[in-house]
Amino acid sequence: MKKFLLSAGALLIIGIAFFAFNGCTLLSAAGLSSKGLSAKEAPRQLTSTTANSSVNLDHSGWTKLLQKYVDSNGDVNYKAFKNDRKELDKYLNMLSKNIPDNTWSVQEQLAYYINLYNAHTVALILDNYPLKSIKDLSGPWTKAIVPVGDVKMSLGGIENSILRKMNEPRIHFAINCASISCPKLLNEAYTARKINEQLDRVTREFINSDKNNIKEGSAQISSVFDWYKKDYLVHGVGSVREYVNQYSDIKIKEGATITFKDYNWNLNEQK
Template identity: 30%
Template sequence: MITRRFLLATPVLVLAPAAEAAEPALDALLARHVVPHRDGVNRVRYATWKAAPADLAALEAWIAQAAARRPSTLPRDESFAFWANLYNALTLKVVLEAYPVRSIRDIRSTGVPFDPKGWFGPWRTRLVTVEGRRLSLDDIEHEVMRPTFRDPLVHYAVNCASIGCPNLPPRAWRAATLAADLAAAADAYVNHPRGATVLPDGSLRVASIYTWFREDFGGTEAGVVAHLRRHAAPALAARLRPDARIAEDAYDWGLNDAVASTG
């Protein structure tokens, strides 16, 4: 268990240019391999990336450089961007190592106690050491980001390499533009059919993240709907009643693979 003390140490002054000096390297990789699709879902050129030893090495080098930093000393927005970028970079590394796969859930966690029900996905494998703590993807999301930042926008920042997930951006998160970029990511997801769809009877089909993590979106069905309405564009807002009922949830675990997409 990661302690809040580890995560919320008293910040010290850190100059933003130095702290974000490594982000252009991640920017270059994302810009080269993350591509928008006409259906609104960003895809990753995993096959091309895996066939490029220099780009694989660059991702490894970025992760190693990030892991050497001290996020507990960073201001809030810089810390948020650090953890989101590290999570996304580690997810890419895990998928690239296993590729080709149809879904990230085909990659099993290792080094964890036997689970008789099986454990689908790599989220419990400890992948990186930061400030002396060995962390898994689950640790970063559920023990670091969610309890530290207490912000539903965390869910739009971390990407699980799946069609159903909010988009992986083609650029690293950074403190200077974090608020605007997170708001744009939430807007894009909520207004995409995989985020929220109003059914003919006025009820909703929503992404499963709003069910799995309802506590982060107000804790109630009404809280989820209020969150959706805050980010709804006029076309969706006109149909999304404040008292709308959530009838179902769905999530596409297919890999966000550019090779698997068309157009």
């Protein structure tokens, strides 16, 4: 019996490792934990507003860096970005000193956590540049490398334990894992003032981009729709097909064959 239990445990570990390796961000460094950080659930109809929040952070420093080093395709000039590392660190330190709590609006929280994830992903690449892929690094999504006040989060923890719990599936098209197949890195910071329009924009752009091949009778779509399938089934949406059709210029017919594209993990670097 002991031998069987050991074998089952080993298989579980192997299974988790495989899942984590093939998904973008699946487990935080200390398991699926928000470390006590506040994360409100987004309403069905999210609006953009700076009202009803005790804090309205200034993300303009991040916008300046993004507009300087990220092109319209979402590709990043990491080599040049390294020259502005002090400015990036200044922004990251500002985020660390501002800890989201329940007095923040859901709009402010969404903008904060998306920017936190994206900015620290860029920092991780810069710390290890040059490299071919983020997957060349050890535990890029499981190590606790993101300080927020007195706690440290992993990138996977931010995604899975905070952003995914906020019941807003469009976050999957806003966070960027520094890879070619990822939804593109928007070259402006997310803000509470524009959050709904920004999330709509990146979702629509991603679904109608070459990251998917959509036809009425069949569709090859990104693996993010496979990895996070349950996240899209909210607010009365019954299938991934229905979710995609909300944003796709070409509507996938009911009964159409849907498959998932292989993911290209090569670095999203400007050529």
